[in-house]
Amino acid sequence: MTLQWSPSPPDHVPAELIVDFDFFQAPEGLNDPVQIWHDLVRRGVPPIFYTPRNGGHWVFLKYSDIVEGYRNHEIFSTYQTPIPPIEPFPVMQPQGVDPPEHNVFRKLLAPMFTPLAVRRMTEGLQHRAQTMISSFADKGGCDFIADYASRFPTGTFLDLFGLPEERLPEFLALSEVFFRSTDPDARAQNLNDIYAVLEELFREKDRNPGSDIASAIVTARDENGQQHPWQDILNCGFLLFVAGLDTVTNTMAYVWRYLASTPQARAEFRDRLDDPTAFQLAIEELMRINAVSNIYRRVTHDCEYKGIQFRRNDRVILSNTLANRDPSVFEDPQTINLDRQVNNHVTFGVGPHRCMGSHLAKREIMISLQEWLRQIPDFELAEDQEQGSIFGGSVMGFTSLKLRW
Amino acid sequence: MRVVANLQVCQGHARCEDLCPEIFSTDAVEGKVVIEHPEFGPELEEKVRLAVRNCPEGALRIAKGGAA
Numbered sequence: 001m002t003l004q005w006s007p008s009p010p011d012h013v014p015a016e017l018i019v020d021f022d023f024f025q026a027p028e029g030l031n032d033p034v035q036i037w038h039d040l041v042r043r044g045v046p047p048i049f050y051t052p053r054n055g056g057h058w059v060f061l062k063y064s065d066i067v068e069g070y071r072n073h074e075i076f077s078t079y080q081t082p083i084p085p086i087e088p089f090p091v092m093q094p095q096g097v098d099p100p101e102h103n104v105f106r107k108l109l110a111p112m113f114t115p116l117a118v119r120r121m122t123e124g125l126q127h128r129a130q131t132m133i134s135s136f137a138d139k140g141g142c143d144f145i146a147d148y149a150s151r152f153p154t155g156t157f158l159d160l161f162g163l164p165e166e167r168l169p170e171f172l173a174l175s176e177v178f179f180r181s182t183d184p185d186a187r188a189q190n191l192n193d194i195y196a197v198l199e200e201l202f203r204e205k206d207r208n209p210g211s212d213i214a215s216a217i218v219t220a221r222d223e224n225g226q227q228h229p230w231q232d233i234l235n236c237g238f239l240l241f242v243a244g245l246d247t248v249t250n251t252m253a254y255v256w257r258y259l260a261s262t263p264q265a266r267a268e269f270r271d272r273l274d275d276p277t278a279f280q281l282a283i284e285e286l287m288r289i290n291a292v293s294n295i296y297r298r299v300t301h302d303c304e305y306k307g308i309q310f311r312r313n314d315r316v317i318l319s320n321t322l323a324n325r326d327p328s329v330f331e332d333p334q335t336i337n338l339d340r341q342v343n344n345h346v347t348f349g350v351g352p353h354r355c356m357g358s359h360l361a362k363r364e365i366m367i368s369l370q371e372w373l374r375q376i377p378d379f380e381l382a383e384d385q386e387q388g389s390i391f392g393g394s395v396m397g398f399t400s401l402k403l404r405w
Numbered sequence: 406m407r408v409v410a411n412l413q414v415c416q417g418h419a420r421c422e423d424l425c426p427e428i429f430s431t432d433a434v435e436g437k438v439v440i441e442h443p444e445f446g447p448e449l450e451e452k453v454r455l456a457v458r459n460c461p462e463g464a465l466r467i468a469k470g471g472a473a
Binding site for chain 1: 416417418419420422423431432433434435436455458459460461462
């Protein structure tokens with residue numbers, strides 16, 4: 001299917017709903033990318049507004065609208081959504097397909113990411129975390145992003161896909177361009193590169209299937225006993241690549257940055273090392289406060305929502321950090337309360353496309369933190385070193401995070 | 406008291422299982438909620454209520470009275 005898309009000129013958008021906002025750009029002086037979004041709230045912009053930047057898109061500020069954006073797939077589709085637009089963009093399986101068709105691949109993947117399946121990965125994740133942390137624990141410092149946060153989820157991904165560890169640098173490089181580049185040529189080339197890797201991977205697993213996720217996808221059969229369409233198989237691999245790497249890296253970066261600068265929080269987590277339930281409750285609050293993803297949707301038809309005219313193909317951004325700090329839902333939303341009792345955060349989305357990898361992501365972060373605190377109980381920001389820069393975009397984060405201990 | 410789940414709405418966040426494993430678990434196929442013991446006594450009421458309130462989909466509710 002060829003996508004017929006042209007940027008919506010904002011002539012259907014009333015002037016009072018237009019705000020100049022570029023979610024890739026941090027305002028001068030900000031050192032925390034989520035503030036790109038919270039700055040909007042401080043500016044008092046309308047709760048639903050349109051920015052002409054990055055091809056033009058809407059932004060929802062409130063929890064209730066963001067949740068509606070996730071759930072109401074009749075209006076807010078996941079099909080071909082990137083901002084700024086890349087055309088044509090792969091129809092990620094199952095993320096880029098609306099219900100009920102999305103269920104084909106959702107059902108295929110689901111058993112591999114249930115809490116039960118993820119609990120079985122615990123030992124492997126612990127081993128990976130222990131080995132990686134012990135390689136620098138006696139060095140007195142590290143760049144947390146380069147030395148741990150980018151390597152750990154990428155290594156886990158390679159493992160799940162039955163790929164050798166030696167390919168880590170190649171996958172890190174692909175991920176870097178995919179998430180950081182705003183150059184259309186570089187992005188188009190990057191997509192080709194990623195698909196070339198996936199093509200080779202799935203061909204190999206088709207010939208010699210193993211017990212990994214790539215093999216499970218390529219050997220799965222549809223209701224007629226046939227292999228799924230080859231392009232869908234590639235698109236499913238693409239989704240897992242896109243969804244599981246940079247998100248975990250940057251959430252970890254946020255968590256370690258917070259702990260490095262908050263001795264009391266480190267002590268809290270150390271105290272909970274022998275109480276997994278309390279540890280998990282505290283992790284959940286870190287998930288709420290450190291929501292790094294901004295999720296895209298695309299309007300399916302000309303319609304009205306909350307009295308505002310939307311036009312077919314309009315893009316919408318659902319910013320999880322905004323939902324998670326909405327004062328109408330969360331008590332004292334800007335405060336990190338490790339004992340928060342009611343915590344309906346949307347860091348993993350809600351509705352039919354709720355992040356399937358959430359249990360794996362949380363386990364990766366929890367195990368990493370447990371192993372880290374056992375080996376490096378105290379650490380701080382290396383303030384004397386260059387701390388790199390921050391970035392916005394679909395996944396927000398930091399280019400480096402220098403720690404010392 | 407009794408807790409019930411709407412499986413059409415459940416998306417497998419598993420927050421209920423985290424907060425009250427005495428009552429809730431998740432299945433191995435879709436990862437959706439399985440209510441092992443729908444009937445619960447006052448000793449678990451607080452934990453069950455917390456699990457219900459933490460469901461991001463609003464898929465759980467507490468039904469008045471005993472077995473249906």
